Amino acid sequence: MSIAIIGAGMAGAACASRLVRQGQQVTVFDKGRSAGGRMSSKRTVQGYLDLGAQYFTARDAAFMAQCQHWLRAGNIAQWQGRLARLDNGIVVASPDESVRFVGAPSMQAPVAALLHAVSLHTGCQVDQLAFDGKRWQLFSAGVSLGQFNHLVLAIPQQQAEQLLQYAISLNPELNQLFATPALLPCWAVNVTLAHSPWPYDGIFGETGHPLSWLARQGSKPGRCQGEHWLLHFSAAFSQQYLEADSSEIAKLALQALQQLTGEPLSAKVSHCHRWRYAQQNPAFPHYGMVYRPELALGLAGDWLNGGRVENAWLSGVQLARELQR
Ligand SMILES: Cc1cc2nc3c(=O)[nH]c(=O)nc-3n(C[C@H](O)[C@H](O)[C@H](O)COP(=O)(O)OP(=O)(O)OC[C@H]3O[C@@H](n4cnc5c(N)ncnc54)[C@H](O)[C@@H]3O)c2cc1C
Structure with a gap:
């Protein structure tokens, strides 16, 4: 099974590391110059x-x-x-x-450690997604980054919403995730x-x-x-x-x-x-993570699990477990 993970913060790295240990073929994309996301030191x-x-x-x-x-x-x-x-x-x-x-x-050192055996593409902003009912195709500035059996979004809520417009049209239930700023x-x-x-x-x-x-x-x-x-x-x-x-x-x-x-x-x-x-935002509900098998789509991140580094890690690990079922 090939899995694309967008976001190399703590949640994406934790998810990727678990999946690679289970023998899955994982590719991580991040728009930053290095992994870490909001855990970053200048x-x-x-x-x-x-x-x-x-x-x-x-x-x-x-x-x-x-x-x-x-x-x-x-x-x-x-x-x-x-x-x-x-x-x-x-x-x-x-x-x-x-x-x-x-x-x-x-601050990014533990994230980098999780990703040491993972295929990681930094400086790569994913700006378009296409789903043909079976596989996801990812694009950056009009160039295809490949096709994958599963897609994981481990990016902040507001950025996930922008990328997921098409998936939301297929599954309007996803809209509830974006009703309140997380x-x-x-x-x-x-x-x-x-x-x-x-x-x-x-x-x-x-x-x-x-x-x-x-x-x-x-x-x-x-x-x-x-x-x-x-x-x-x-x-x-x-x-x-x-x-x-x-x-x-x-x-x-x-x-x-x-x-x-x-x-x-x-x-x-x-x-x-x-x-x-x-x-x-303390008013945002805790989902842990989100997995939609019919869309071969998972979402992880601190915002789904109460914020903080620990909860980002837990969210990523929980999603990896779901994907391996
Ligand atoms: C100012 C501040 C203070 C904080 N203080 C604390 C604290 O003291 N203790 C604590 O536990 N937590 C703290 N946090 C929260 C903590 O940083 C986060 O909970 C945690 O780092 C979130 O990890 P994540 O993987 O969910 O998301 P992120 O770290 O945001 O990772 C998401 C990654 O996705 C990438 N990305 C986004 N969109 C795209 C795209 N389209 N294509 C490719 N890549 C993309 C980003 O570059 C980023 O690397 C703080 C956060 C901030 C900003």
């Missing part, structure tokens, strides 16, 4: 910067076992950041017992400071505050040393400023930071990144 001369996923946790026993495997192989490391949270706009210590992991040396936007900004304003490595935002997360990059293994702070704006703020340009977002980030520290800052913005589809 390489700079001073080290990596995590602009997307910041860390991940493991609650499920099977995912925990996978994390232990990655830990032994050096693909991930434990992040023992000193944590705080905002309380009425004030930074207060907030230590907890959670075990947090990060990719080593960059993923909300996030502006990520990296700020370089002269000195650390706080004795912490990660700060959780609070409801109503424009910032949802701040992290000292250098506290993670392999990341930029020095005072590089990564700021995530909240989903509400990011939605409001979705089409703003980076220079406006940079100004707003410095203002928000200054307001938090309460003192004039010697600070410079080095990167702004707009994630249109970032983290889970």
